[in-house]
Amino acid sequence: RAHTRNLRRLMDERLPEHVVTLLRDIGDLGDELGYAVYVVGGFVRDLILRAEENLDVDVVIEGDGIRFAKALSKRWGARVRIHRKFCTAVVIFPDGFKIDVATARTEHYEYPAAMPIITLGSIRLDLLRRDFTVNALAIRLNRRSFGKVYDYFGGQRDLKEKIIRVLHSLSFVEDPTRAFRAIRFEQRFHFRIDSFTLNLIKNAVKKGFISKLSGKRVFNELYIIFSEPNQIGVLERMAELRVLQAVNPNLPPIDEMRRLFRNIRGVMAWYELLYREEPVEEWILYFLGFIDKLHDQQAKEFCEYLKITNHVMQKVQAARNGYKLIERPLYEKLPDLQNSDIYHVFHHLPIETILFWMAKTRQEFVKKAVSTYLSKLRDVKPEISGNDLIALGLRPGPLFQKLLVQVLDARLNGEVATKDQELELVKRLVLTVESPGKS
Ligand code: ATP
Known part of the structure; x- marks a missing residue:
C-alpha cells in the first residue's frame, strides 16, 4: 500500500513557510531535470510524529544528485559542497540554512561493520538500506505528487504503534551502531523495540x-x-541489553552512576538558569559521570580507544583530578577561606570541570565555593592596568604581575572597590617592597 497518504496539509501546518517554499522549489527543479525527488528520514518521521521541529532536510534524488545540487544552488545563490565518492552534496543557502542532497543508492557491506560500497538505485532501495521502518519513509516533492508518502516497510503503522523495528534480519550485522540508535530512539520517543529486533540486538552483542x-x-x-535529554534511560536500556558491557566490561552497574547523573542534571539546570549565555559542553559532564568509576588506567585506555580529542581530554583529566585541583586546596584554607583563594583555585579550570566537580562533591564548602565563584568572582578584574603602574613611575617588569594580582585579590576580598583605592594600595605595596622595579 505504497503512496496512499498525502502530507501536503500537515507540511503547510507544521513547517515554516520558507521550508515549504524551498521543498516545493526542489520538487519543481526535479520536474525540470526529469528526476523524482523526495525528502526522507528523520525529517519525515518527526513531521508525522508532530515532534519538536526538525529541519534536517535530507533530500534523495532518483537521478544525478550532484548535478541536482549544483542546479539548486545556482537557483538560490547558495554554496554547494560535493562528496563525489558518496554521490552526495550539501547545499548551504545564503542565510546559513543547509540541506543534504543524496543520490538514491543501495549499499553493500563486504563484511560486518565494514564501510559500505555504493551503487545507484531507486528510492525503494535507498530506503531499504536505512535503519528502522520509522526512519524509512519518504515524501515525494515533484509538483504533481507533492506530499505523497512512500512507505514500503510499514513505517507509518510503526509510528502509530510506537515501535522501533528493523527492515531485515541482517540489519545489525551490516551496521552494529544501529543497536545504539534503536535504544536512543526508543527512549527519546517512548517507543518500544519490537521483540524480533530486540533478539537481533541481543544476538549482535x-x-x-x-x-x-x-x-x-x-x-x-x-x-x-550524552547530548540527548534522557541519558540515564538510554544507558539503563543499554545495560539491560548488555550493549554497555560490550562497549566496556569495566563499567559499573548503572545504579552507581545514577546519583551523579542526577546531580549533573541539577547543576546544569541551575547553571543554565543563571548564566545561559555562556556555552558549556554539557555532554562532557555526562561522559565524565559515565567513566567516573573507572580507575585512571582504565579511563585512559577507554578514552584512547574512543579517540577522544586533546581538547576534550584536557577537560576530562582536570575533572578527574578534581579532588587534588579543587577540593583539597579549598579544604586547606578552611576555616577562613577567602574569595581570592576561591578565585585562584577555579579561574584556570574549564567550566565543565568546575560544574562536574560541583555535581560530584559531597562537601558543602565546595558547592558554596563554586557558587560564589560563578556568581560573584569569575569576572572580577582590577580597574588599573600596567599603564597605570607606569604612570606611577614604575618600570615594567616581573613586579607588575605581582602587584596586579595583589590588587585583584584585594578587589575579590572587598578591600578595594574603586580605581583610586587600587592606586592607593599599589603605592602602599611598593613602599613596603624593596623593589628593583621602583624608579
Ligand atoms: P536525529 O533526530 O537523532 O538526528 P535522524 O533519524 O535524523 O535522527 P540521522 O543520524 O540524522 O538521524 O540520520 C538521518 C537518516 O539516515 C535516518 O533517519 C535514517 O534513515 C538514516 N540513517 C542514519 N544512520 C543510519 C544507520 N546507521 N543505518 C541506516 N540508516 C541510517
Missing part, C-alpha cells in the same frame, strides 16, 4: 559485533546519547 566496532564509531554514538 553475543556474536561480538558491538565489541568489534571502532572506538570512533562508538564515541560518535555516546556523544549523541
Whole structure:
C-alpha cells in the first residue's frame, strides 16, 4: 500500500513557510531535470510524529544528485559542497540554512561493520538500506505528487504503534551502531523495540559485533546519547541489553552512576538558569559521570580507544583530578577561606570541570565555593592596568604581575572597590617592597 497518504496539509501546518517554499522549489527543479525527488528520514518521521521541529532536510534524488545540487544552488545563490565518492552534496543557502542532497543508492557491506560500497538505485532501495521502518519513509516533492508518502516497510503503522523495528534480519550485522540508535530512539520517543529486533540486538552483542566496532564509531554514538535529554534511560536500556558491557566490561552497574547523573542534571539546570549565555559542553559532564568509576588506567585506555580529542581530554583529566585541583586546596584554607583563594583555585579550570566537580562533591564548602565563584568572582578584574603602574613611575617588569594580582585579590576580598583605592594600595605595596622595579 505504497503512496496512499498525502502530507501536503500537515507540511503547510507544521513547517515554516520558507521550508515549504524551498521543498516545493526542489520538487519543481526535479520536474525540470526529469528526476523524482523526495525528502526522507528523520525529517519525515518527526513531521508525522508532530515532534519538536526538525529541519534536517535530507533530500534523495532518483537521478544525478550532484548535478541536482549544483542546479539548486545556482537557483538560490547558495554554496554547494560535493562528496563525489558518496554521490552526495550539501547545499548551504545564503542565510546559513543547509540541506543534504543524496543520490538514491543501495549499499553493500563486504563484511560486518565494514564501510559500505555504493551503487545507484531507486528510492525503494535507498530506503531499504536505512535503519528502522520509522526512519524509512519518504515524501515525494515533484509538483504533481507533492506530499505523497512512500512507505514500503510499514513505517507509518510503526509510528502509530510506537515501535522501533528493523527492515531485515541482517540489519545489525551490516551496521552494529544501529543497536545504539534503536535504544536512543526508543527512549527519546517512548517507543518500544519490537521483540524480533530486540533478539537481533541481543544476538549482535553475543556474536561480538558491538565489541568489534571502532572506538570512533562508538564515541560518535555516546556523544549523541550524552547530548540527548534522557541519558540515564538510554544507558539503563543499554545495560539491560548488555550493549554497555560490550562497549566496556569495566563499567559499573548503572545504579552507581545514577546519583551523579542526577546531580549533573541539577547543576546544569541551575547553571543554565543563571548564566545561559555562556556555552558549556554539557555532554562532557555526562561522559565524565559515565567513566567516573573507572580507575585512571582504565579511563585512559577507554578514552584512547574512543579517540577522544586533546581538547576534550584536557577537560576530562582536570575533572578527574578534581579532588587534588579543587577540593583539597579549598579544604586547606578552611576555616577562613577567602574569595581570592576561591578565585585562584577555579579561574584556570574549564567550566565543565568546575560544574562536574560541583555535581560530584559531597562537601558543602565546595558547592558554596563554586557558587560564589560563578556568581560573584569569575569576572572580577582590577580597574588599573600596567599603564597605570607606569604612570606611577614604575618600570615594567616581573613586579607588575605581582602587584596586579595583589590588587585583584584585594578587589575579590572587598578591600578595594574603586580605581583610586587600587592606586592607593599599589603605592602602599611598593613602599613596603624593596623593589628593583621602583624608579
Ligand atoms: P536525529 O533526530 O537523532 O538526528 P535522524 O533519524 O535524523 O535522527 P540521522 O543520524 O540524522 O538521524 O540520520 C538521518 C537518516 O539516515 C535516518 O533517519 C535514517 O534513515 C538514516 N540513517 C542514519 N544512520 C543510519 C544507520 N546507521 N543505518 C541506516 N540508516 C541510517
